[in-house]
Amino acid sequence: xxxxxxxxxxxxxxxxxxxxxxxxxxxxxxxxxxxxxxxxxxxxxxxxxxxxxxxxxxxxxxxxxxxxxxxxxxxxxxxxxxxxxxxxxxxxxxxxxxxxxxxxxxxxxxxxxxxxxxxxxxxxxxxxxxxxxxxxxxxxxxxxxxxxxxxxxxxxxxxxxxxxxxxxxxxxxxxxxxxxxxxxxxxxxxxxxxxxxxxxxxxxxxxxxxxxxxxxxxxxxxxxxxxxxxxxxxxxxxxxxxxxxxxxxxxxxxxxxxxxxxxxxxxxxxxxxxxxxxxxxxxxxxxxxxxxxxxxxxxxxxxxxxxxxxxxxxxxxxxxxxxxxxxxxxxxxxxxxxxxxxxxxxxxxxxxxxxxxxxxxxxxxxxxxxxxxxxxxxxxxxxxxxxx
Amino acid sequence: xxxxxxxxxxxxxxxxxxxxxxxxxxxxxxxxxxxxxxxxxxxxxxxxxxxxxxxxxxxxxxxxxxxxxxxxxxxxxxxxxxxxxxxxxxxxxxxxxxxxxxxxxxxxxxxxxxxxxxxxxxxxxxxxxxxxxxxxxxxxxxxxxxxxxxxxxxxxxxxxxxxxxxxxxxxxxxxxxxxxxxxxxxxxxxxxxxxxxxxxxxxxxxxxxxxxxxxxxxxxxxxxxxxxxxxxxxxxxxxxxxxxxxxxxxxxxxxxxxxxxxxxxxxxxxxxxxxxxxxxxxxxxxxxxxxxxxxxxxxxxxxxxxxxxxxxxxxxxxxxxxxxxxxxxxxxxxxxxxxxxxxxxxxxxxxxxxxxxxxxxxxxxxxxxxxxxxxxxxxx
Numbered sequence: 001x002x003x004x005x006x007x008x009x010x011x012x013x014x015x016x017x018x019x020x021x022x023x024x025x026x027x028x029x030x031x032x033x034x035x036x037x038x039x040x041x042x043x044x045x046x047x048x049x050x051x052x053x054x055x056x057x058x059x060x061x062x063x064x065x066x067x068x069x070x071x072x073x074x075x076x077x078x079x080x081x082x083x084x085x086x087x088x089x090x091x092x093x094x095x096x097x098x099x100x101x102x103x104x105x106x107x108x109x110x111x112x113x114x115x116x117x118x119x120x121x122x123x124x125x126x127x128x129x130x131x132x133x134x135x136x137x138x139x140x141x142x143x144x145x146x147x148x149x150x151x152x153x154x155x156x157x158x159x160x161x162x163x164x165x166x167x168x169x170x171x172x173x174x175x176x177x178x179x180x181x182x183x184x185x186x187x188x189x190x191x192x193x194x195x196x197x198x199x200x201x202x203x204x205x206x207x208x209x210x211x212x213x214x215x216x217x218x219x220x221x222x223x224x225x226x227x228x229x230x231x232x233x234x235x236x237x238x239x240x241x242x243x244x245x246x247x248x249x250x251x252x253x254x255x256x257x258x259x260x261x262x263x264x265x266x267x268x269x270x271x272x273x274x275x276x277x278x279x280x281x282x283x284x285x286x287x288x289x290x291x292x293x294x295x296x297x298x299x300x301x302x303x304x305x306x307x308x309x310x311x312x313x314x315x316x317x318x319x320x321x322x323x324x325x326x327x328x329x330x331x332x333x334x335x336x337x338x339x340x341x342x343x344x345x346x347x348x349x350x351x352x353x354x355x356x357x358x359x360x361x362x363x364x365x366x367x368x369x370x371x372x373x374x375x376x377x378x379x380x381x382x383x384x385x386x387x388x
Numbered sequence: 389x390x391x392x393x394x395x396x397x398x399x400x401x402x403x404x405x406x407x408x409x410x411x412x413x414x415x416x417x418x419x420x421x422x423x424x425x426x427x428x429x430x431x432x433x434x435x436x437x438x439x440x441x442x443x444x445x446x447x448x449x450x451x452x453x454x455x456x457x458x459x460x461x462x463x464x465x466x467x468x469x470x471x472x473x474x475x476x477x478x479x480x481x482x483x484x485x486x487x488x489x490x491x492x493x494x495x496x497x498x499x500x501x502x503x504x505x506x507x508x509x510x511x512x513x514x515x516x517x518x519x520x521x522x523x524x525x526x527x528x529x530x531x532x533x534x535x536x537x538x539x540x541x542x543x544x545x546x547x548x549x550x551x552x553x554x555x556x557x558x559x560x561x562x563x564x565x566x567x568x569x570x571x572x573x574x575x576x577x578x579x580x581x582x583x584x585x586x587x588x589x590x591x592x593x594x595x596x597x598x599x600x601x602x603x604x605x606x607x608x609x610x611x612x613x614x615x616x617x618x619x620x621x622x623x624x625x626x627x628x629x630x631x632x633x634x635x636x637x638x639x640x641x642x643x644x645x646x647x648x649x650x651x652x653x654x655x656x657x658x659x660x661x662x663x664x665x666x667x668x669x670x671x672x673x674x675x676x677x678x679x680x681x682x683x684x685x686x687x688x689x690x691x692x693x694x695x696x697x698x699x700x701x702x703x704x705x706x707x708x709x710x711x712x713x714x715x716x717x718x719x720x721x722x723x724x725x726x727x728x729x730x731x732x733x734x735x736x737x738x739x740x741x742x743x744x745x746x747x748x749x750x751x752x753x754x755x756x757x758x759x760x761x762x763x764x765x766x767x768x
Contacts, residue, residue: 206650
């Protein structure tokens, strides 16, 4: 009975509504020139939703939003809506927005533990794809506090541990998950992967350890070789007393042995147990230098000088630095005295000289032309010894 | 105690062993029974006392202050004798089920003793079948076998009992195809969890049980490719106990599986010769098929076995090692022999081999002894 009446009113209204347009044009239609833009503004036909909804610009959308996110609805309903919103963003791979939505949902603190567990787990998934593995892990742990057997949370947690290289934890989580569902393929795959990575990592640790040990043994051997030859080493600051020097010295030497000096050369030993040193030649007359990267201890100074001065160097303005003219000295810095080295000596012989101290593992020698004025000047006032 | 009527003596113990009796009397009686089980004649005597055996089982599963531990240890000794399995099961048919419950109960303090009884019992087919049935009984959620594997593989499953003897239990059970099917289920993660136990340092009983289980599983040649592949990756776990602190060259090292590379200088080999032999036998089984042989070769087994051979002090283990090396470096067999497990052996040869096998087996039994035994307390 009521329905018929309603129908009657409706029909009446419709007829009179339609009759209106016989005399007036319809005003509510789109404008011809901008109908597409106007079309886009209708919520039902929107392709992209605006990130901020301005109630003045878009009253319909603002209306809809206030219905969905109405504060008067129950926390569970609101949380569920946020969850759905987050899921939509997730499907579009907009993980940042998804995290925001899920966070809003969790803020409602609704009383449904299942819903909250899902919110945490989903947020964890979004965080995972953002590369925030720690945050993701925290979320799944929160999810598991609410629902310890939530399989999706466990799978996500295991994946996070894998990414964070906590392989043992990853395997443990997989085992926990497999107790709930023994045939879950994702867990089986994750476990196998994590186990293999763990074993590879253990191998890498063993390899590094062995390498380190080998290096230490080599350095120790070098140190022994130096000691056996009675060659005296000195730290950067010579003149320290013997006691403190010897303890700190070994460490310093070992450090010096393990790192290359700035020139990229280091002390080495050959198959016959003979040492080769990086040796620095200084030419005080012209403030020049030469570095011999591997001066074999049994080779003679003259042999190297012949090679180095086969042609006179460019800085040798007077062209007088010929192998025959050269004199080699080393300085005893402690006593500020010079020692003249016969070029026919081997490096080892000089290094073993009681007043020779190797500084920073680079033996250093001064070279000048004996008969030159510079040399005479240089040597004046200094005590010079002849090495036999 | 007079020896003239041992039966009567034993019968006298019975009232003191019943549940509800005074704890101190129970304890003394249980100790006495335990002492009896320490000798052959004592065990035979007890075997004839069905009521006593039943009482013993009741005590073994009873909560404190009952002398459950001594009762269980007495059962361990009794079960060590295969001839006593029949009287035991006849006296108490629920023996396997009840002891299984104890062994797998995380709170039961004498779970290890219960497991030891089961280890002894399950060596023989009839009790083994009874145990399998007990495990198959429907349990909400987890199957009995799954629970057993979990108890074996989870450290701290039972805070008061290490449960090493679950290893031999599983090994005995794996003689049955149904157990192997469960262990080798590709849709689950079962056998993979056993693998790290081949290196378990604190118990050769557990290690031996696990290796025995793996060996039995490797009779299933249909699963070899899967076992040797990345989902299980069984070979490194079999080779690792056989590897020593060898200093291989960089090139050789790269050929080895990851787990065997750069082993530290203090790496020890498996100290138990029987387990070493079982490991080699297991690898040998994996070389039965041509693809299996290839996988074993490619994963660098030869290098490890070569070093093992020069170190190995036990002659029969060395011989086994030699045989395996021969397979690895030998030529591929002729057509028709690709799967050595399926080769048709001529009858005469079959008979000879069986005879040889039988003799070898007898020798082994003598060497290994009758299985795990608990020590008996001497009567005061």
